[in-house]
Amino acid sequence: MYDVEKIRKDFPMIVNHPELIYFDNGATTYKPQCVIDALTGFYNDYTSNVERGEYATAIRADQAYARTRDVIAKMIHCETKEIVFLSNITAVLNQIAYGLSKNLKKDDTILISYAEHASNVLPWFRLKKELGVNIRYIPLDKEGNVILDELEKIFDDSVKIVSLAYVTNVLGSIQPIKEMTEIAHRHNALVAVDAAQAIGHLKIDVRDLDVDFLGFSSHKMCGPDGVGVLYGKYELLQKMEPIFLGGGMNARFDIDGNVILKDAPERFEAGTPHIEGVIGLTAAAEYLMNIGLDHIHAYENELRAYLIQKMLPLDNIEIYNPNNPSGPVSFNVKEVFAQDAASYLSTRNICVRSGNHCAKILHNLIGVDQSIRASLYLYNTKEEIDRFVEEVSKITLEETISIFL
Amino acid sequence: MASIKDYFNDQNLMRELLLDHYKYPHNHGLLENDKYLSKRMASASCIDDITVQLDVEDDVIKDIRFDGVACTISTASTSIMSDLLIGKKVEEAEEIIRNYLNMIDNKDYDPEILEEANVFQNVYKQANRIKCATIGWDAVEEMLKESGKEDD
Ligand SMILES: Cc1ncc(COP(=O)(O)O)c(C=O)c1O
Numbered sequence: 001m002y003d004v005e006k007i008r009k010d011f012p013m014i015v016n017h018p019e020l021i022y023f024d025n026g027a028t029t030y031k032p033q034c035v036i037d038a039l040t041g042f043y044n045d046y047t048s049n050v051e052r053g054e055y056a057t058a059i060r061a062d063q064a065y066a067r068t069r070d071v072i073a074k075m076i077h078c079e080t081k082e083i084v085f086l087s088n089i090t091a092v093l094n095q096i097a098y099g100l101s102k103n104l105k106k107d108d109t110i111l112i113s114y115a116e117h118a119s120n121v122l123p124w125f126r127l128k129k130e131l132g133v134n135i136r137y138i139p140l141d142k143e144g145n146v147i148l149d150e151l152e153k154i155f156d157d158s159v160k161i162v163s164l165a166y167v168t169n170v171l172g173s174i175q176p177i178k179e180m181t182e183i184a185h186r187h188n189a190l191v192a193v194d195a196a197q198a199i200g201h202l203k204i205d206v207r208d209l210d211v212d213f214l215g216f217s218s219h220k221m222c223g224p225d226g227v228g229v230l231y232g233k234y235e236l237l238q239k240m241e242p243i244f245l246g247g248g249m250n251a252r253f254d255i256d257g258n259v260i261l262k263d264a265p266e267r268f269e270a271g272t273p274h275i276e277g278v279i280g281l282t283a284a285a286e287y288l289m290n291i292g293l294d295h296i297h298a299y300e301n302e303l304r305a306y307l308i309q310k311m312l313p314l315d316n317i318e319i320y321n322p323n324n325p326s327g328p329v330s331f332n333v334k335e336v337f338a339q340d341a342a343s344y345l346s347t348r349n350i351c352v353r354s355g356n357h358c359a360k361i362l363h364n365l366i367g368v369d370q371s372i373r374a375s376l377y378l379y380n381t382k383e384e385i386d387r388f389v390e391e392v393s394k395i396t397l398e399e400t401i402s403i404f405l
Numbered sequence: 406m407a408s409i410k411d412y413f414n415d416q417n418l419m420r421e422l423l424l425d426h427y428k429y430p431h432n433h434g435l436l437e438n439d440k441y442l443s444k445r446m447a448s449a450s451c452i453d454d455i456t457v458q459l460d461v462e463d464d465v466i467k468d469i470r471f472d473g474v475a476c477t478i479s480t481a482s483t484s485i486m487s488d489l490l491i492g493k494k495v496e497e498a499e500e501i502i503r504n505y506l507n508m509i510d511n512k513d514y515d516p517e518i519l520e521e522a523n524v525f526q527n528v529y530k531q532a533n534r535i536k537c538a539t540i541g542w543d544a545v546e547e548m549l550k551e552s553g554k555e556d557d
Binding site: 337339340343346354355356369370397398400401402403404405 | 416419420423424427452474475476477478524525527528531533534537
């Protein structure tokens with residue numbers, strides 16, 4: 001049975017701040033004690049660099065760092081050597097765009113969508129500017145879901161890459177990645193997936209999806225900040241050029257400039273990595289897998305359905321994605337600027353995000369620039385939702401102004 | 406004698422004042438006129454995106470206009486600022502701006518010269534919203550500085 005009270009005890013932020021309702025899990029997640037222990041364990045007992053030392057603590061650091069590759073490979077179902085550590089999903093998407101740009105030319109086409117986060121838009125915009133590639137937008141319905149029937153029609157021979165969020169960060173649409181990948185591959189296009197909002201929320205199987213690249217940030221799955229994971233099919237990683245060059249990623253070089261790079265995954269990990277962060281990510285992944293991603297997903301969906309059911313009757317709000325089964329709930333209080341509503345909620349100890357959530361082209365779809373986003377996770381409760389909805393129901397322009405007086 | 410501080414301790418009056426400037430901002434809407442200096446404040450945050458226009462003639466602020474996407478506080482504070490600064494000498498305006506920014510920073514300031522802008526005396530308590538209360542003021546301050554330089 002899913003025991004949320006037991007789970008809550010694992011999170012010091014919840015234990016230390018029982019007054020807070022944290023509904024900003026789309027931005028980042030709280031960390032369980034085991035992740036914090038993994039970080040301090042490294043600092044207290046075996047601080048060393050990796051891949052360089054012959055002594056006991058360095059070997060221990062090496063082993064712990066390497067073990068994370070195994071654990072993440074198990075979590076998303078791939079081979080250990082297909083897991084690369086970078087600094088966040090933003091770095092991952094920049095690496096993918098840079099790496100693939102070497103095989104692109106003018107008038108090639110990249111497919112993205114209006115619902116993408118800046119990190120899955122701007123690296124492609126740069127290629128448009130520098131190489132003259134086209135950016136084309138995948139058809140979405142009103143709540144941000146890919147319209148599969150229309151997808152096939154926008155493909156032509158020029159399409160080389162499809163890059164898309166698995167779960168979008170404002171509307172929470174779960175995209176039909178497997179079906180899309182099948183279509184893309186039929187047209188000889190590669191598929192890259194931004195799984196930032198999917199990881200830790202649902203079970204991901206990259207083999208089953210057959211995607212070519214996939215990435216996510218550790219901090220959105222209860223792990224430390226500063227670690228991103230890039231999965232790539234091994235033969236594609238081996239062909240891809242790294243953004244960063246330096247120590248740890250080359251095998252040898254000489255005075256004439258001859259350089260032999262290491263194989264993937266090390267090839268992409270130039271410089272000293274975020275060792276303790278990577279080690280902490282093991283703890284986070286094991287923590288989530290012990291609870292079970294299917295259980296987490298089911299519980300979150302139940303919470304979301306409860307939240308929507310309580311919010312729909314409120315007549316002072318407008319919800320943009322009531323029908324999506326999972327992910328955040330995005331809404332506005334009528335006549336109140338989103339940031340003002342979020343500030344009001346913060347005075348009631350409720351943490352939500354407001355603004356455009358780095359999805360600055362999404363307004364083309366939902367018609368508003370700004371919204372409030374409530375995003376739930378495994379440790380949230382129905383009692384918190386009750387308190388949240390109660391406070392949302394009280395928001396008026398007068399109330400939001402009062403907090404500044 | 407009731408001081409200006411007492412007036413601005415009346416919550417209802419203050420709320421009304423802010424609401425009024427938010428719903429019906431003064432000097433709102435930009436003009437197509439070359440004599441105006443213009444500053445778009447779009448890169449300070451990814452929320453507020455306002456443009457402020459300023460007309461200075463013979464060392465006097467003749468007019469201020471503004472428009473854009475903005476929250477209650479940035480709209481009301483820019484509206485109140487425009488009322489306060491129009492007609493002032495540049496030197497006086499700079500003094501008012503300096504005092505206002507001090508107030509927002511929770512430092513010493515002279516409430517007498519800030520008039521309606523005293524309504525923002527407690528904004529410093531919402532630390533993440535300080536930018537909203539200063540965005541329009543920053544725009545005018547920067548334009549005054551830039552225009553001053555050209556005269557030298
Ligand atoms: C869908 C999506 N992609 C990318 C990112 C960027 O994540 P990071 O800041 O960890 O690189 C986010 C985070 O908000 C996201 O939600």
